[in-house]
Amino acid sequence: MSSHDVTIAGYLVVLALIVLLQVLATRTRAPIPSLGDMLTRAMRSRTGRVGVLVAWAWIGLHFFAR
Amino acid sequence: MSGAARGPEDRQAHSPGTDGGAGAGCAEAVVDAARPAGRALAALAGLREPVVWILLAIAFFTAISGKPVDGVLMLLVAVGLTWDAGRRALRHPDTADAANAPTWPARLRGGRRRVAGLLLAGAAIYAGVVGSFSRYSWPVTACIIVLGTVVVLIGWHGPVRSRPVGGRLPVAGTLAWIAVLVAGCLWELGALLQQPSITTDSYAHPTISTLTDPVLAASPGRAVVLLGWLALGWYLVER
Numbered sequence: 001m002s003s004h005d006v007t008i009a010g011y012l013v014v015l016a017l018i019v020l021l022q023v024l025a026t027r028t029r030a031p032i033p034s035l036g037d038m039l040t041r042a043m044r045s046r047t048g049r050v051g052v053l054v055a056w057a058w059i060g061l062h063f064f065a066r
Numbered sequence: 067m068s069g070a071a072r073g074p075e076d077r078q079a080h081s082p083g084t085d086g087g088a089g090a091g092c093a094e095a096v097v098d099a100a101r102p103a104g105r106a107l108a109a110l111a112g113l114r115e116p117v118v119w120i121l122l123a124i125a126f127f128t129a130i131s132g133k134p135v136d137g138v139l140m141l142l143v144a145v146g147l148t149w150d151a152g153r154r155a156l157r158h159p160d161t162a163d164a165a166n167a168p169t170w171p172a173r174l175r176g177g178r179r180r181v182a183g184l185l186l187a188g189a190a191i192y193a194g195v196v197g198s199f200s201r202y203s204w205p206v207t208a209c210i211i212v213l214g215t216v217v218v219l220i221g222w223h224g225p226v227r228s229r230p231v232g233g234r235l236p237v238a239g240t241l242a243w244i245a246v247l248v249a250g251c252l253w254e255l256g257a258l259l260q261q262p263s264i265t266t267d268s269y270a271h272p273t274i275s276t277l278t279d280p281v282l283a284a285s286p287g288r289a290v291v292l293l294g295w296l297a298l299g300w301y302l303v304e305r
Contacts, residue, residue, distance in 0.1 A: 003270040007257050011274065012257070014250035021243060031221045032239030041235055047147055051117035053221040054143050056299050057214030058124065061136045063275065063282060063291070066209035
């Protein structure tokens with residue numbers, strides 16, 4: 001297994017864990033908040049809200065803007 | 067009626083419970099804020115916010131990695147947040163943080179289907195037009211900056227629709243989310259640091275940006291990704 005494969009496997013593991021947590025949160029009674037609940041909580045204050053929206057804007061800048 | 071138009075900090079400031087129950091503490095805070103040293107400290111209230119320091123760190127690292135525009139924009143938001151928090155702390159020393167507000171006010175009422183239709187059409191046009199521009203060109207940069215600024219400014223005043231804020235989150239589940247997200251960030255950082263340089267891609271240790279390059283190389287791929295980015299932005303504005 002090359003370094004390339006290991007790196008991609010790491011991303012896939014993280015992605016799988018995110019999906020797993022979201023499924024547990026929304027389809028079972030496990031005490032796990034959904035990603036939406038987490039975002040709502042993070043955006044409860046103005047600074048948290050602006051921080052999350054700036055992170056969203058940064059994604060656009062990072063992938064498209066110079 | 068007027069309650070819906072006021073900001074959460076204003077509603078808190080006018081609520082009987084806040085004014086009455088913490089009267090002595092509020093008076094003390096107001097007196098402190100009235101002194102020059104107290105005013106200076108209140109004006110720097112924003113520096114207590116971790117988000118401000120995170121934005122400053124992003125501004126620094128983005129700028130040194132060859133994207134000064136991103137760095138300047140992050141710096142502007144960090145300064146704006148600090149200024150805004152300081153302004154609110156000076157106006158309402160006891161309610162500078164809106165974290166305890168029971169709800170955000172509604173700013174967009176009725177016609178949800180009509181608004182959604184207009185937004186969907188606008189998003190499709192935006193994604194098609196901006197996706198047709200070359201990556202990292204000035205036209206696409208301008209379009210992203212304008213839309214990002216508009217969305218952040220809209221979000222600055224709260225979500226566009228009223229919604230309950232919600233209660234406490236389960237600690238264990240929250241920690242699980244934080245652990246997974248931090249692990250993802252560290253994995254990405256590890257790949258970034260193992261590149262030949264911070265601006266040179268590595269096949270052996272690809273970052274997420276490197277992995278998405280083939281998708282974003284063509285106009286249709288860029289349009290689809292832009293649509294997803296727009297949908298995420300609208301979802302967040304409504305949170």
